[in-house]
Amino acid sequence: MKIRKVIISSLIFSMCLGSKVLASNKFQSKVNISIDKVWTVKFNFGLNRDTINNKNIYVTDTNGQKINVNITPGKDENTIDIVPITGGYIPAKTYVLNLGTGIESIGGKSLKEPTKMNFTIEGKNKDGSNYIDLPKVTNVKMEKEPILPGQTQTFDLTSTGANHVEYRIFVSKYTYGVDKFEDFKEVTNGYIANNKITSNKTFEAGNDGEKYRVIIYVKRAGQKGLYKDELTDFDNYYVDYFRCVNRINNSNITNTNYNNTIDEVLNKQALPSVSVTDEGPSAWVGASRNQIKYYLNPENFTDEYGKYMFLKLSYIDDSITAEDIDGILKGKGILEGKGQAFVNAGKTHNINPIYLASHALLETGNGKSKLANGIEVTGDDGKKKVYNMFGIKAFDANPDKYGSEFAYEQKWVTPEAAIIGGAKYIAEKYVNSAENPRETLYEMKWNPYTPGSYQYATDIGWAYKQVKNIKDLMDKCENPTLVFKKPVYKK
Structure with missing residues (x-):
């Protein structure tokens, strides 16, 4: 014998606290659900415990893929608990709670039809x-x-x-x-x-x-x-x-003391919208305190690879040559052969030429972007072809339009002018800023002088993700002088 529909309504109503029935077998979706949410489903009859299993009660993603939740009898004979996957649900992801007709009462009655409820996890x-x-x-x-x-x-x-x-x-x-x-x-x-x-x-x-x-x-x-x-x-x-x-490698590292403790910085970085992550199977979502702390803690990155987060991005000496840069830029579109321009830009504006080359390769898609290869703009000085090698002011809404208009204002009418002028902008805004100098990838990301503000990126892993590019390029130079600047927080 099948249980009447009124039982289904009672079941979901008890579980969802105020849900309205949208159809006989689907109920109002829930949003901003905590990643550790334990759903308790309450029936108005005692349950046959043999039917409380992951065949009759289960959670899927929106593609129908089953999620490894744990189904257990609740505190009472008429409740079921659905415990999240290990570590909790994935933030910002939508799931479907499914209740099948195999669920039976102690007397052998079963649900008349399957029931579903969508729920979306907080971001x-x-x-x-x-x-x-x-x-x-x-x-x-x-x-x-x-x-x-x-x-x-x-x-x-x-x-x-x-x-x-x-x-x-x-x-x-x-x-x-x-x-x-x-x-x-x-x-x-x-x-x-x-x-x-x-x-x-x-x-x-x-x-x-x-x-x-x-x-x-x-x-x-x-x-x-x-x-x-x-x-x-x-x-x-x-x-x-x-x-x-x-191994830990402290060679060529100088320590820089900051006035904040790491917990004080962490408190500001953990504020809403300040720090995000895409690690694991999630889209961009808010990072947890411990996720932030992992990348914020300098001690985690004192090895030969990780310490490149602390590489000084200011100009050190003439050890990086135009020939070094030209070797790196070979086959990189319009950037090929511009090694001397990067060296001149670095020396003039006190920026490491390798950092400038790495930045340009990233922003121009290895010298292939429209902005890098020149866009014609008409303005007060007539029609001119302008270049933008660092994607400066190339806002997401229309990067070619905004990036080229800014290049026109700056009179970047040759690739060399765009390299030197862009270096000046990066130096003044970031690396050698009078208010907040940020000489390393770590400082560009975390801005330890005024934590939680004026960050180059909100991605908690941004500085670490740049290490491979910078280190690979440095390894291609014949004899570069490397100086590292490691932060030390107040105890």
Whole structure:
């Protein structure tokens, strides 16, 4: 026998608190849902527990791909809990909650037809769950930042619940090339009742360092966790990050002291709309505090590769030659053969010529863009072909129009004029700004003198993503002088 439709209405109504029925089998969509949302579905009849499974109750993405949520009986015989995937749902993504006709009452009655509800996750990452009245991790201090291959990591943990809790820890390696985290691997042997835990595994650094995500589960000691995902039962979880590098390299590094603590800077960077990320399978969304901290913490990037975030972008000496730049620009469209112009621009405006070349290659699509190859503009000085090698003022709404109009105003009527004039603009606005000098990729991103403002990019990984280009170009120079400027925050 089938359960009447009124039961379906009661089911979804109880779950969604005020939802209106849109059709007999689809209910009002929900938006701005927390990534750690546990849906509780309430029926007005007792449930046959054998039918509470991921065949009859499941979550999919909008393409119909099943998501690995955990389906469990709720506190009462007429409720079901749907626990998110490990680490929570993906921000800004829409999911579909599906209730199938295989759900039965204790008496053997089933739903008359399948029922669906769309829900969209809020557009910001979180550093863990926040299930109330349960122990929660409030702080994690990692002993090694960064860690080296062959070393174990020690986690010093603080949580609500004092000493009456247990922890279980898993880690996952992030792969930049494919933009995904690998499967989690446990670094504890089950739950441990200790606030200071050393991993039972060591970590790999790869060629240029590796990023790891840590998920720390906490529950009341001696009890089963209230919730369960694909890894373990738990009461709450916490997410953090660390980096493994092959070796620490402090050669040619000078330290620069700042007046703020890293937490003070972090407070400003964590404000809404200040910091975003696209790491993992998400679009651009708000970055969590610990996601920001990973890239903000200079100690994570003191290896041979990462320290290029601290490479001084101001002019050092004549060690980078026009021949070096010409070798880099060979086959790069209109930029080919312009090595001397980049050297002259760097020397005149106190900018590293390699940084200028890297910036131009990026903005012009390796010398192939319309702006780089010249656009005719008619103005007060008549019709002129103008060039813009750094995409300056090339606003997204119409980059060719706005970028060429600015080039016309600046009289950039030759590629060389655009290179030298663009270098002047970059120097005055960023690298050698009188108010906020930003001599490194790190400073351009984070602006540590006035944190959270006048950043070159809101992407938390921007400075690190530029390292490969800069380092590859530097490696092609015969004998460049390298000077690094590492930030040191107040303790």
